[in-house]
Amino acid sequence: MDVPIQYYGLLSALLFSMGVAGVLLRRNIIIVFMSIELMFNAANLLFVAFARHQNGLDGQVFVFFVMTVAAAEVAVGLALVMALFRSKQTTDVDDASTLKG
Amino acid sequence: MENLIPLIILFPLLGVIINGLWGYRLGRRIVGLIGPGVVALSFLVSIVVVLGLNGLEGEHKQFTVTLFEWIRAGNFVIPLQFLVDPLSGLMLLIVTGIGFLIHIYSVGYMADDVGYARFFTYLNLFIVSMLILVLGANYLLLFMGWELVGLCSFLLISFWFTNTEYASAGRKAFVVNRIGDFGFALGIMLIFVTFGSLNFADVFTKSETLAVGAPVVTTITLLLFVGAIGKSAQIPLYVWLPDAMAGPTPVSALIHAATMVTAGVYMIARSHVLYDHAPTTQAIVAVVGTATALFAALIALTQTDIKKVLAYSTVSQLGYMVLGVGAGAYTAGVFHLYTHAFFKALLFLGAGSVMHSLGGEQDMRNMGGLLKYIRTTGITFILGGLALAGIFPFAGFWSKDEILASAFNHGGLYQVLWAIGVLTAGLTAFYTLRQVGLVFFGEERWRTALAPAGAGAGHGAPVTAPTIPPAAVQAPVASAPAPAPAMPPTQPPATTASPTELAPGEKPRRPRPGQAAPVEPTIPPAPSAAAEPPAAAPTQPPTESAPGEKPRRPRPGQTLAASVPTTPSISEPAPTPSEPAPSESAGEKPRRPRPGQANVAANTPIEPVSSPAPVGQPETPVQPASHVEPSVAETAGDKPRRPRPGQASDPSTLPTKPETVGQTTHETHTEHAAPAHGATAHDAGGHGHGGHGFSGEPHESPPNMTVPLVILMLGAVAAGWANIPGVSPLLEHWLEPVFGAHEVEVIASPVTLALVSLAAAVIGALLGMMMYDVPLFVVRLPRLTPPRLAGLYEASLNKFYVDEIYDRLFVQPFGRLADWFWQAVDKSVIDGLVNGIAGGFRSLSGVFRQVQTGYVRNYALWMLVGVVVLIFWFFYQ
Structure with a gap:
């Protein structure tokens, strides 16, 4: 049975919005980080859904790339989190505001 | 033969490079070999070239060598070209020959100077510059040498640059020369405009076609002569040359004899074709x-x-x-x-x-x-x-x-x-x-x-006493000084000295007895101490030395007064302090204090002398008087500022190392800085070569x-x-x-x-x-x-007060003008404009700055907003 494409779209939009909200509203950097991952995956979900819907492989292949990039980004991102924690003893993003003009 | 010509310049240039870059690592011996050595080589090559020149006939008696094209801009073409003809050949021999002897001499003269390698670098550079000036085959090369020579004179005159006065003597030479060079540069430009070339040969050939007395030629020659006035120290721009004495003596010799000042005469001789066409000039x-x-x-x-x-x-x-x-x-x-x-x-x-x-x-x-x-x-x-x-x-x-x-x-x-x-x-x-x-x-x-105290005693007191026409001749010690106290305290030096030649010289610097007196008290005791470490002495009474400068010499009144008390109160202690004083004074070759010192020296041993004392005392308050003694000592101490620390009679000090000497010198200089005495007062000798003191x-x-x-x-x-x-x-x-x-x-x-x-x-x-x-x-x-x-x-x-007149006429008005420009134009208009613009942007940025919160979320939000806007834009486009 086929789940209509709209459902995928809705779910994906939901996930993405949650991610955005997480990034914008949460202060713990790790949560923020996870929210970013959430947005990634929302996008991935949509890719796969559309790929299947159109019987093409492009979207699915693309997801692999996104996942590899995401993996790399996680590595870098976690390193940044570590560095931040080391220098500020905190994971609160609002404490990292030295760029304030 | 032509190929040898560049070598003449190249050798000293090599010396400049070696001594300039590695001089301090090479050690004095090698530097002292390279410095004169390269000039000797250059001299030898010059001889060979000139001998070769001698073999040629008449009009062809010249070598030209073109190394490469230096500048080309439209029809303005300047080759790097050297010309050796009988005139420049003769100059070559003078510059390198005399220059070489001066180099040799410098090896001995500067032996103890800290800046040994630097000195030879400059000296070699001087030779290079002068050779470029002499060998250049066009006016631009001549001008290049001309300017380089000016640079070198600046470097060498202010060689002991830690002394402000020497430094300003160098600056004076540089600035005054620039005034002349300005005219010279204008002359060169006019030559190019008129003749379309700067090559000597071209210019001279073309100028033959002009009428004698043509205004253009007159203008050109006059402008060139302005340059010569500066470089060859003619009225009204000669003032830099006497001040150039601030440099080490070999430099004076080099500037005065072999290089630099002859440049103007050489240039006129070189341009004689032009001058022949301008009888007015x-x-x-x-x-x-x-x-x-x-x-x-x-x-x-x-x-x-x-x-x-x-x-x-x-x-x-x-x-x-x-x-x-x-x-x-x-x-x-x-x-x-x-x-x-x-x-x-x-x-x-x-x-x-x-x-x-x-x-x-x-x-x-x-x-x-x-x-x-x-x-x-x-x-x-x-x-x-x-x-x-x-x-x-x-x-x-x-x-x-x-x-x-x-x-x-x-x-x-x-x-x-x-x-x-x-x-x-x-x-x-x-x-x-x-x-x-x-x-x-x-x-x-x-x-x-x-000399040391003992030596002096026998002779007349004030140095020149014997020569003094009026009395004094007989009663050396006592009588000579006697008149001094008698006179009004303010004028003492004048009168005392006047009979002798000295007096006037001092005038400018001399009196301020007032100053001297107060100074002393600060450092009253320890005359001997002052004497011993000459280096140290000057440091302590820095304030003093400043004003002290002047006092150093005469203040006969004081000195006398001072010396007097010692003697009369012949009580044991008195002589003792006085003792060291003379010895010191000896050490310092007090050109200055001498009258006073002499007395001191004399007085101590000779009791009877004391008689004149009373005269002096009333004038000078007792307090200062008693201090005077030390003052002398100090003066002595000061002296060392011109290093010759060695001189201290104490033999142990003699072997002072060059290093120490150098330091002393420096300190000295700083102190010196203060007042007047023409660049003269100090001298070279004092300097670097303090190692040999006068013993x-x-x-x-x-x-x-x-x-x-x-x-x-x-x-x-x-x-x-x-x-x-x-x-x-x-x-x-x-x-x-x-x-x-x-x-x-x-x-x-x-x-x-x-x-x-x-x-x-x-x-x-x-x-x-x-x-x-x-x-x-x-x-x-x-x-x-x-x-x-x-x-x-x-x-x-007083040199006909020329320096003072210039000061009044040019320096001060220009100073005031500059002040006005500074305050009225620069500070309010220019600074106002610049600062105003900057201030405007600053307040603007204050507004924009608010956007930068530093919170990542905030930036993300803006991104989101941007994305939304973009999406809407795409949709509704």
């Missing part, structure tokens, strides 16, 4: 030259600093050269340049050697009777002096006479100039012999002035200093024989391809003219000898003293 040149000759000679009459006399004499002799070239007698001008190079280098180096022998003393009033102590220096100096004086048959006679003769034969205005020239020749002879007499004959004034007996300089003297002496004696009219006109023949054969109608027989100028010189010389103790004549004449020629003497001594 020639007349102006001749008048300026003559005026300079006379004016500088008048100043030289009364100077008391051994180097200043020579400096003004150089200015005066340059005036002769300029007169020569102005009279169209280029050969004569260049001839004088060439003989002058020998005897003036000799005199400067001799003066350096004299200073060396006295541990850096420069004041001729503290010399005298030196001939028997430093024979080589003395004899060479005297012969050099005779050459300068224009006495037959020495070098100066021939060249000076030839200039005068050509001026006379030129007729008209030039005969007036000739008369002035002859008068100046007499003055020259007078001041030269005066110098010789003061330095080498007569009373051994240094014994009291510079009681003048000593001859080492061979590497005396040998150049002897060689130069040979030149000073014989150089003139190279161009005896009618007998051996070698130089004239040699230069003929450049200047052409000049037909001069002879108005008066050369012999008559020669006799006239010789007579003037001899009269001047005889007067000088009779007044200043040269023992050839038993007759003694009273000396030039202030009362005798009151105003004139004073004016001459």
